[in-house]
Amino acid sequence: MPYCPNCKDEYREGYTICVECGVQLVDILPDKWEERQQQLKTKGSAARRIFLTIAVDEEQCTGMVSALQKNGVTVYIDGMEAGDYLNTHGAFSSYGGDLYVDRDDYEKGLAVLTQYAQSE
Numbered sequence: 001m002p003y004c005p006n007c008k009d010e011y012r013e014g015y016t017i018c019v020e021c022g023v024q025l026v027d028i029l030p031d032k033w034e035e036r037q038q039q040l041k042t043k044g045s046a047a048r049r050i051f052l053t054i055a056v057d058e059e060q061c062t063g064m065v066s067a068l069q070k071n072g073v074t075v076y077i078d079g080m081e082a083g084d085y086l087n088t089h090g091a092f093s094s095y096g097g098d099l100y101v102d103r104d105d106y107e108k109g110l111a112v113l114t115q116y117a118q119s120e
């Protein structure tokens with residue numbers, strides 16, 4: 001699977017350039033991928049992540065996650081990095097969950113969610 005080393009998006013066969021970043025995609029082997037998942041799980045200290053909000057369904061979850069990511073906030077869903085969750089599983093399927101952010105992003109995350117709620 002071609003895979004963007006920058007934004008971590010996974011692409012279908014045939015793509016060579018990331019449409020988001022314009023960088024060359026790299027191939028990642030399945031065992032490499034699992035290794036990376038392991039790294040992500042242990043990356044940073046879990047203690048630095050704090051609970052932000054609950055997403056009750058897929059639509060809300062996807063909306064809030066993309067709003068946060070657009071603003072540069074890294075979101076974790078039940079302890080897993082949201083971007084990687086999306087890339088690994090393709091998309092949410094009736095998935096709601098607890099959203100966590102890094103402590104440093106908490107204030108920003110709340111501001112983004114407030115804006116997001118107002119735009120609904």
Ligand SMILES: [Zn+2]
Binds near residue numbers: 006
């Ligand atoms: Zn990219």
